[in-house]
Amino acid sequence: MIQVPLPQLSLAMEEVKVARWLVTDGQLVQTGQPIVEIETDKAMSEVEAPAAGTIRRLVAEGEFVSAESVLAEIGEVGASPVPSAMTSASVAVAPPMVISQELQGAGVAGLVATPAVDRKHRGSPAARRIARERGVDLEHARGTMPAGRITARDLAGMSGDTKPSLRAAVVAHLAASWREIPHIHVGGELDGTGLAAAKRAAPPGVTLTDLLVLATARALREAPELNGTLGAVSHRVNVALAVATHNGVVAPVIRKANELSLLDIARERARLVAAARAGRPDSRDLAGGTITVTNLGACPVDFFVPIVSGPQIAMLAIGRLIERPFAVNGVIGVRHQIWMNVAIDHRGADGVSGARFLAALQRSLHDLSP
Numbered sequence: 001m002i003q004v005p006l007p008q009l010s011l012a013m014e015e016v017k018v019a020r021w022l023v024t025d026g027q028l029v030q031t032g033q034p035i036v037e038i039e040t041d042k043a044m045s046e047v048e049a050p051a052a053g054t055i056r057r058l059v060a061e062g063e064f065v066s067a068e069s070v071l072a073e074i075g076e077v078g079a080s081p082v083p084s085a086m087t088s089a090s091v092a093v094a095p096p097m098v099i100s101q102e103l104q105g106a107g108v109a110g111l112v113a114t115p116a117v118d119r120k121h122r123g124s125p126a127a128r129r130i131a132r133e134r135g136v137d138l139e140h141a142r143g144t145m146p147a148g149r150i151t152a153r154d155l156a157g158m159s160g161d162t163k164p165s166l167r168a169a170v171v172a173h174l175a176a177s178w179r180e181i182p183h184i185h186v187g188g189e190l191d192g193t194g195l196a197a198a199k200r201a202a203p204p205g206v207t208l209t210d211l212l213v214l215a216t217a218r219a220l221r222e223a224p225e226l227n228g229t230l231g232a233v234s235h236r237v238n239v240a241l242a243v244a245t246h247n248g249v250v251a252p253v254i255r256k257a258n259e260l261s262l263l264d265i266a267r268e269r270a271r272l273v274a275a276a277r278a279g280r281p282d283s284r285d286l287a288g289g290t291i292t293v294t295n296l297g298a299c300p301v302d303f304f305v306p307i308v309s310g311p312q313i314a315m316l317a318i319g320r321l322i323e324r325p326f327a328v329n330g331v332i333g334v335r336h337q338i339w340m341n342v343a344i345d346h347r348g349a350d351g352v353s354g355a356r357f358l359a360a361l362q363r364s365l366h367d368l369s370p
Helices: 088-093 125-134 152-158 166-180 193-201 208-222 262-277 351-366
Strands: 002-005 015-021 034-039 044-048 053-057 064-066 070-075 097-099 113-115 183-191 239-241 243-245 248-250 291-295 314-328 331-345
Touching: 034 070, 183 351, 193 208, 193 331, 193 351, 208 239, 208 262, 208 291, 208 314, 208 351, 239 262, 243 262, 331 351
Parallel strands: 239 291, 291 314
Antiparallel strands: 002 070, 015 034, 015 064, 034 044, 053 070, 097 113, 183 331, 243 248, 314 331
16 A cells, blocks of 8 residues: 655645545546646645555545644555545544535445534634744634634734744744754855856856855765765765745755756756746645755855754755955965755764765865756
8 A cells, every 4th residue: 555645745734635536536646647736825836756556544534634644545456445534543533524515314434523623622723823833822813714713814914914924834834843852053155256257257147156056066975974864875966955935935846856857957947946936836846846046146155054854864064155365285365165065864864974065065065967
């Protein structure tokens, strides 16, 4: 039985709405076939089947599910789906259910049930956290989702905030990461002479970020333990690139960056960033990252400390490329320098890995070529 997990669509994602199933229980699906549409504050996205087989849906349309939930299971061809809500174990512990009227009397195979919303717990996890932080009583909040469910967006007007509370949700998510992940930070000021020269020689359309993604992918060959998720090191380098949009930060993934040319990386980065900023990121482009790169070099920022967003093991923070006075062999000159700082989940790697990665990154910056 293969599970179909909810993809992590953004760094701050805590829950999404299952908007519409595109398949029925017991249907034979093919690998890559869209099976369900999910909805967040940022976009509508499709989730594809990771394998071929008979599908069993585990959540209902209109239901809200949290990060790391399993949406469905795919079994062998011809396997009969067993409604998860009807097992003896689930009947004993299940909360009160509301069955949609159009499905009443449809039989066990067509039963779709959603938990009733309790007034005391009608806020989403993010909304409840925000309410605690702001001292807001959810009993006096008006929910705009079905059954009066309250989301982080609904609390915006209660604090005078003109934006849809997304920042508070981001803070709550990162606070949880900071509490739960044992962080190591390893940083240094690297020589950016090769990077500056590569940028000058690069064809139109190639950015410093493209060169940095290429350098990162090459450097991970010497520190492969930083590439992947906790307990699952990857041989492919899928670089998630933090992108600021009007709806918050998302991290689309440049897949197989270690196998791409500089021009291929530039084209893919341009496509992903355009889709993210247009509010149309595809769920396939937001899942599967093995390391995240966040670059604030376009601003007057030299150094900042990132927070690892699991299950990835590492996140690389990059500052601006700038000319500075620098001593080489006792002689003062002017060179391009750039600060880089890697945050590591200590459960997956250690500080030596970070130091080895930065050393490899320095060598990679010296020898950047398309």
